[in-house]
Amino acid sequence: MQVRIVGAHSLDSKHAHHNCFLIDEHIAVDAGSIMSALAADEQERIETVLLTHHHFDHCRDLPTLALNSRDTGNTIRVYGEPPALRTTNTLLLDGRIYVDATKAPEPGVSPPLSLRPFAVGETHEVLGYRVSSVRVDHPVPTMGYIVSAGGLSVGFSGDTGGALMGFFTHPTPPDVLLIDVKWPERMRSEAEASRHMTPGMLRQELLAAKEAGVALPKLLSVHRSLREEPELLRELAALQAELNVDLEPGYEDMVIG
Ligand SMILES: [Zn+2]
Numbered sequence: 001m002q003v004r005i006v007g008a009h010s011l012d013s014k015h016a017h018h019n020c021f022l023i024d025e026h027i028a029v030d031a032g033s034i035m036s037a038l039a040a041d042e043q044e045r046i047e048t049v050l051l052t053h054h055h056f057d058h059c060r061d062l063p064t065l066a067l068n069s070r071d072t073g074n075t076i077r078v079y080g081e082p083p084a085l086r087t088t089n090t091l092l093l094d095g096r097i098y099v100d101a102t103k104a105p106e107p108g109v110s111p112p113l114s115l116r117p118f119a120v121g122e123t124h125e126v127l128g129y130r131v132s133s134v135r136v137d138h139p140v141p142t143m144g145y146i147v148s149a150g151g152l153s154v155g156f157s158g159d160t161g162g163a164l165m166g167f168f169t170h171p172t173p174p175d176v177l178l179i180d181v182k183w184p185e186r187m188r189s190e191a192e193a194s195r196h197m198t199p200g201m202l203r204q205e206l207l208a209a210k211e212a213g214v215a216l217p218k219l220l221s222v223h224r225s226l227r228e229e230p231e232l233l234r235e236l237a238a239l240q241a242e243l244n245v246d247l248e249p250g251y252e253d254m255v256i257g
């Protein structure tokens, strides 16, 4: 299994993209930068999307992905928690602004997207991968995922203000965990209010894990705010040195596995 970081930031621009990851070219974790960061043939190879929650930077490209699959005749399966699927379907995929992505364009043709409920805490076999969902801490219902195959487990925190222990103590704990660390410490109040992490909030999570005696995976920080990135990277490097943990920034086009 190989995981490619498509987007490691909280905004989309020329060289940085929304949080989005690609597993062996066929499974996307979130859909915030599929169109802006992937070539057309790469977009067409996506068969499944694992949606963490319904915020725009994670679901934005589902309608345009649906337009693609309507042209190719494929149906893309979109897994997510029922509230996330409901909200995305009602506001984005209902045919008012974009195409109605869950209905067949004509009789006898498959719909572009198939929305598949995935409850928190469940484990499913998806395209031969073992996929488990983990509850995280965000203002709307949000799940992270652990995806395992070929002896490698990779976790995706989704947007979260903490709750990493659910990954560390999971029956199939990740070898590598991609974590939302959005802002530097001086923006702690914004981070706490909108439930994203700062290096100080991550520090608390890691100290709690060390105290509990659980093994820590390799940690890659993503969902970084571009504007504050230099300050944030300095703080993350200081945290890595202080706690002596395997922590580094994830970047666009980095490959894991
Ligand atoms: Zn969010």
Ligand SMILES: [Zn+2]
Pocket (backbone or CB within 6 Å): 010, 019, 055, 057, 058, 159, 223
């Ligand atoms: Zn986000």
